[in-house]
Amino acid sequence: MQFRIRARSCGLLVVTLIAATSIAAPVRAVQDEKPIDLEPFRVPSSPAFTLLGVAPTNIDRPIAPRDFFTSIVSSLDAGTRDVPTDLALEFSPYWWFDHKELTYKERYERDPWETAIQTFSISIATTEIAARASAPNERGTRLGLGTRLLLMDGTPCKQVSEGFGAFEKQVEGLRDAQVDVLLSSDLADLRAEKEAVVTLIASMSDPLANLRAQLEQVARQIAGAATVGEELWAQRARLTAQLDALERDLSSSLRDLADKEVAEAKIVTELRGNGLDPDDLAGSRARAEAEVDRAATALRELDKERYGWTVELASAGAVDFVDGDAGDGEFTRTAGWLTAGYTPSTKGSGGGRVASSLTFLGVARYIWDGIDDRNDEFLDVGARAIWRVREDINLSTEYLLRNLGGDDETERWAAVLEFQVSEGYALVASFGSDFETSFEGDSDLIASIGFSVGIGGPQAPVR
Amino acid sequence: MREAALEADYQLGAEPVLLTVTIGNGQFGTSLVRLNSAEKCRGDIGDLELGKPGSLKGKKVRVKSVVTDVRDETNRLTVTYKLAGGAQDQTFVSTGVVENDGDSMLFRAIFNLKG
Structure with missing residues (x-):
């Protein structure tokens, strides 16, 4: 939600409460036929929805493709050709x-083509169309299809501090935590296997004693007999073979046990060295898993700190279906976005390259709106420079040229100060000159102070 | 943490056996390889020489990998095990899906080396 206070040159203070795009409205809501309102310097994450x-x-x-078809099929009304009205x-x-x-590693070595195919996303949405003045009985569905991709997505910062790059440090931190999980798991497995081997060795004790006793008895019979029959020799050979086999198994099991004890001792030492308690394996494993989660989150956050070039493209189109009939569609809107950004790198405290506090953005967007025969068409081009003064303060200046080359060409410029009060909450102050057509019969001066909620929050990932 | 397990036999040949473990889908993982109980290697596993066929007969190669979902685009995880140098090169694949971004999964694989 966005609360905006706009002070105009005539001194009139107008307070408007604007339903924010960050607070979701249900898809089924009847479409308000206003011109498309877009953030000038951002490619929409879901162009069809925008x-x-x-x-x-x-x-x-x-x-997966199966999930996609399930979504489509479940949204269709059985036995009709109607376009569903609640698709997203x-x-x-x-x-x-x-x-x-x-x-x-290849994530950071991809070329623009690989970046494009890996980031290419499709958005599809439908919404119910309100009745129009020209055809009050018309009800229908508007279908939007959008695509978005990145051609370049910058370079992750490799800040070197205290001899280690922050990025590499997080990678190593995650790896260490994963190793602790592996070691905890291995120790549990080894102890279970060791127990099984000990049980196996114990189970060999009686058969061994029996075989040795039998063999001794046969040996005494042979020693006491004047003549030894074939059967006795055969019995001795059989018992000797059985005893040898069992002793081999015992020897092998004892070696196995010794190996496991050595491995166990190494893991115990390492886990203790890593600050984990090998006698509380469940607790150690839980702590190691929590550390993996923490390190993964830190790595993901650090991965977003990029410098260099970013290039992003998006497009979308909308078709209206009168009475929802899939056979009767009319192309009503289309849009295309291109943004290119560059963040110079600078030397970090330890010598590695990090993103500087400056970012330059260029934007071009084309929109055609043919709803209700409006036939509005405009091409915007613009540029923006952002200076991150502090972690929580951004200062930016922007210039946007609308209807480039047309008779009604107009421009907008503004300087914006954003102060991040807390996560998702920001104070925004703007000063500049708006497009000429923004406020008819009035000055186009922009002088506003706003409080933004939900701006700059995480975008929904494509999943 | 979810787990996936795989067990297979691998026929030894005349050459030393090499093991490669690839964590796919751009995800981040760490593996630990044991020959029976003894640790052979940990971290990224590429063309790890497990030993000569004579010393490997009857042994088990145990590979454990913790794979963490570090990508926004997908929650799918894959681990590919390539064994080479035996009677024939073989590839084994284990896959899984985690529920949330940043979740991890433990993959276990045991290869019984047959002479």
Whole structure:
């Protein structure tokens, strides 16, 4: 939700409460036929939803083709040709399949083509269309289809501090934590196996004693007999073979036990060295798993700190189906976005490259809106420079040219100060000049102070 | 932590046996290899020489891998085991899906080396 206070040049203070895009409205909500309102310098994460002006609360994110078809089929009304009105799908086809040879390291070595196919996502949404003045009885469904991809996604920072890169340090931290999980698991397995071997060795004791006694008895019979029959020699040979086999098994088991004890002792020493208690394996394993979770989260966060070039493309189109009939569609909206960003790198405290506090963004977007025969068309181009003054303060300046080359070409510029009060909450102050058509008969001066909720929060991943 | 297990036989040949463990889908994993109980290697496992056929007969190669989902795009995890140098090269694959971003999974594999 966004609360905005806009001070105009005439001194009039207008307070508006704007339903924010970050608070989701149900997909089934009747479509409000306003022009598309977009954030100028961001490619929408789900272009289809943006083009339709919907923010569905429940988005299906199929992870396999089967899930996709299930989502489609379950949204259709049986026996009709009607387009479903509550569809909200987002998926990345590349990740529908396993990529067994795609290693973690290759994540940072991919070329633009690999980046594009790995980040290519599709969004599909439908929404119910409200009745129009020209055809008050018309009810229908609007279907939006959008695509989005990255061509370049920057380079992760490798800050060197105290001799270790922060990134590498997190990687090593995660690896160490994973090793602790493995060792805890191995120790539990080894102890269980050791117990089984001890039981096996114990079970050999009686048969061994029996065989030795039998063999001694046969030996005494042979020693006391004047003539030894074939049968007695055969019995001795058989018993000797059985005893040898059992002794071999015992010897092998004892070696196995010794190996396991050596391995156990090594793991115990290592776990103790890592601050874990080998006598409390369940607790140690739980602590190691918690550390894996923590290190993974830290690594994922650090991975987002990028420098260098980012290039992102998106497009979307909308088709209206009168009365929801799939056979009667009319193309009503289309849009395309291109953003290119560059964050210079700078030398970190320990010598490694890190992202500087400056980011430059360039944007081009085209939108055609043919709903209700409006035939609105505009092409925006713009640029923005952002200076991260502190972790919680951003200062930016932006310039946007609308309807480039057209008779109604107009421009907007603004300087914006954002102060992150807490996660998801920010104070935003803007000053500048808006597009000429923004406020008819009035000045286009922008002087606003706003409180943003949910801006800059994490985007929904494509899953 | 979810677990997946795999057990298979591998026929020894005339050459030393090499093991490669690949963590796929761009995820991050660490493996620990034991020959019977003795640790052979840990970390990334690539062309790890397990030994000559004569010394391997009847032994078990135990591979454990903890794989963590570090990618926003997918929760799928895969571990591919390649054994080479035996009667023929063989590949074994173990897969899994974690419920949440950042979750981990333990993959176990045992290969019985047959002479």
